[in-house]
Amino acid sequence: MITIDQLVKTFPHRTKAGKKGEKTAVDHLSLDIHAGEIFGLLGPNGAGKTTTIRMLTMQIRPTSGRIFYDGKELKTHAQELKSLIGVVPQHVNFDQDLTVGENLELHARLHHLSRAERSARIRELLDYVELSEVVNDGVRRLSGGMKRRLLIARALIHRPRILFLDEPTVALDPQVRRRIWEMIRRLAREGVTVFLTTHYIEEAEILCDRVAILNQGRRIALGAPKALCEKLGRFTVEWETDEGRSYRFFPNRQCAAAFAAEQEAEGGLQIRPTNLEDAFIDLTGRKEGL
């Protein structure tokens, strides 16, 4: 569905000493995104996730490298491919003076939907994201979760086949987050390919069929969350030391238990299944979001 080949993005940058230079935000990234999957781009702050989405959705041009949708290169088929793509940005960017319905209407016009199509599609989408009740409310009055759902509705107005979501649940409470996850799963079941970025590892583990982990613009891991955990070892022994928590990974529970039995840790040892956060910390050396 999407092929990303050796994508690079550099930005002009001044060093501490004021010298002009360049910063590489995305560094020779290659990926294949399959039709119908939920794909997650995971990484610490500044890893290059937003920059990647912005290149894939034509908001900025790559410095080098190529992007293909269904075998067609984005650079030479931009107009045609635009209609395939829906984008849910990280930051809310509605017209704050308009109502919920008016915001969708404006977007539908931008996508050249006919008057009859517009009203039917807006009704259908408001129903889908459960916002029909607030169609005539100003967007200012919506809660954070409602705004995020409205962003999703807006991105779907032209029935895109691929939906990009940049940090879809950032700053939302756990209940609202779960509701957004359910919505994303439903879209994927209905055949939409989903590409999302997140620095919430739990979100990627629960939601994504496959993830890529980015660090300083480079892809350092790719695969199903379960496969990445298994690569490290299916079981983790975790214990407290003077320097903080320590971890060791083992292929099975017996090996983990044998190791745990030999240790004399004061803080107590815990044996548990390895999770994606362990893989993330092991690969990036950082805790989530740091």
Ligand SMILES: Nc1ncnc2c1ncn2[C@@H]1O[C@H](COP(=O)(O)OP(=O)(O)OP(=O)(O)O)[C@@H](O)[C@H]1O
């Ligand atoms: N327009 C820009 N000009 C200069 N540098 C930029 C620009 N956009 C991004 N960068 C730099 O590129 C790097 C990657 O940024 P990006 O926003 O893609 O990271 P991210 O993984 O999305 O992080 P976050 O989770 O904080 O949003 C950062 O070092 C950032 O400062």
